[in-house]
Amino acid sequence: MKEAVPAPGGYDEYEMYQVLERACTGVGLDSRGACLLRGHTNAVLLLETEQVVVKIARRGSRIDDVARTVAFVRWLMDVGFPTVPLHHVDQPVVVDGHAVTFWTYLPQPERPVAAERLAKPLYALHTLPSPGLAFPEHDNIRAIRRSLSAITCLPPDSVRFLSGEADRLEAELSGVGFALGKGLIQGDPQHRNALHTSDGDAVLCDWDTIACGQPEWDLVTVEVHCRRFGYGQGHYRAFADTYGWDVTRWPGYRTLASIRELRMITTNARKVHHAPASLAEVQKRVEGLRNQDDRLQWNIL
Incomplete structure (x- = not known):
């Protein structure tokens, strides 16, 4: 076929x-x-x-x-x-x-921007004054539920499982006490949402997900990408040291990391009808979630 x-x-x-x-x-x-x-x-x-x-x-x-x-x-x-x-x-x-x-256009080498290079721009973003524009409130749970309602590539039992995970994590989130001050967040900071410049610096890009929210969401996203996509613990550690705060040492880390991963799974599942070759990767991630395998390596989609 x-x-x-x-x-x-x-x-x-x-x-x-x-x-x-x-x-x-x-x-x-x-x-x-x-x-x-x-x-x-x-x-x-x-x-x-x-x-x-x-x-x-x-x-x-x-x-x-x-x-x-x-x-x-x-x-x-x-x-x-x-x-x-x-x-x-x-x-x-x-x-x-x-x-x-x-x-x-900024021509890029084959290697993506290292997580450490994201730290200073992200910290600068998190401490910027308000630009006077009306941004949406960051809400991963709402985004997850929106994706769940549009998934057509997974069997009903898998969608029910993912929905149950959303319910569980939403309840956990209500008890999380955030440590950092609320402000502007990028929403999806990662190696591919930053670019090398000709003078060796790094700049952020892909601002579609800019929102008002807790910086912890940006920081846990970087950690998830380092852990899931094979960059390694040292890669994340350099980022945390440069940023000056380690989200993995914060009590709410596990809840936020699980929500971030669930959003990545459901978002990609919703998009499978536009990218059919991604189905196998989505299925692998769902199975890893069922098995509570937080070290399973993912492939970039």
């Missing part, structure tokens, strides 16, 4: 390139020869002749959310925060209800 073709950002190939061409034409950029960089969430393409990255927001994304992200990144650029910069055009561009943004 022929495997279904992945749909980057929820678009078929023809529609994606039609949206790309119209958006680029609208801001005077040449879309010929564009190549797809990433497509599991948004459709992210490189205009090689322009050295510009184009992000077509995932099908169904709210225009207002994308516009807020653009306004936030402009503010970050104004205050000198280490972020990947927007390209200098008016944006977002809206094509048939789909929001398109344009970013400066």
Whole structure:
């Protein structure tokens, strides 16, 4: 049987390139020869002749959310925060209800940004003053339940199991006492949501999940990525030492780590119909969760 073709950002190939061409034409950029960089969430393409990255927001994304992200990144650029910069055009561009943004291309080596290099930018983010924009409240449990309602790739007993885990962890979360001050959080800080710069520094990117919340959520996300994706304990330890606070030594760590992992599983399960080849990895993660295997190595999706 022929495997279904992945749909980057929820678009078929023809529609994606039609949206790309119209958006680029609208801001005077040449879309010929564009190549797809990433497509599991948004459709992210490189205009090689322009050295510009184009992000077509995932099908169904709210225009207002994308516009807020653009306004936030402009503010970050104004205050000198280490972020990947927007390209200098008016944006977002809206094509048939789909929001398109344009970013400066930063060529990358094969190795991702080390976790240690995320520490200082994250600490800076967590201690920034308010930019005066209305951000959503971070809520992993709500995101998990939204994904559970849309999962079609798993049998009913697996969805019930995951839903039961969400119930259990929500009850645990109500008893967690947070240690750090609430503020802006990136929402999904990880090795692939940061980029190397030409002068050897690192900048954060992918601001779709920016929210008001507890910094502990960002810190536990870095720990989960180090542990689950094979970077090793030393990789995380260097991050914690540089940040100046170790989330694994905090009493609420286990609850937050379990919630973060459940969100990663359910989010990817919801997206399987757009990326059919990811099903085996999702099934492996669910089975590992059933077996309470917190050291099972995951593959990047």
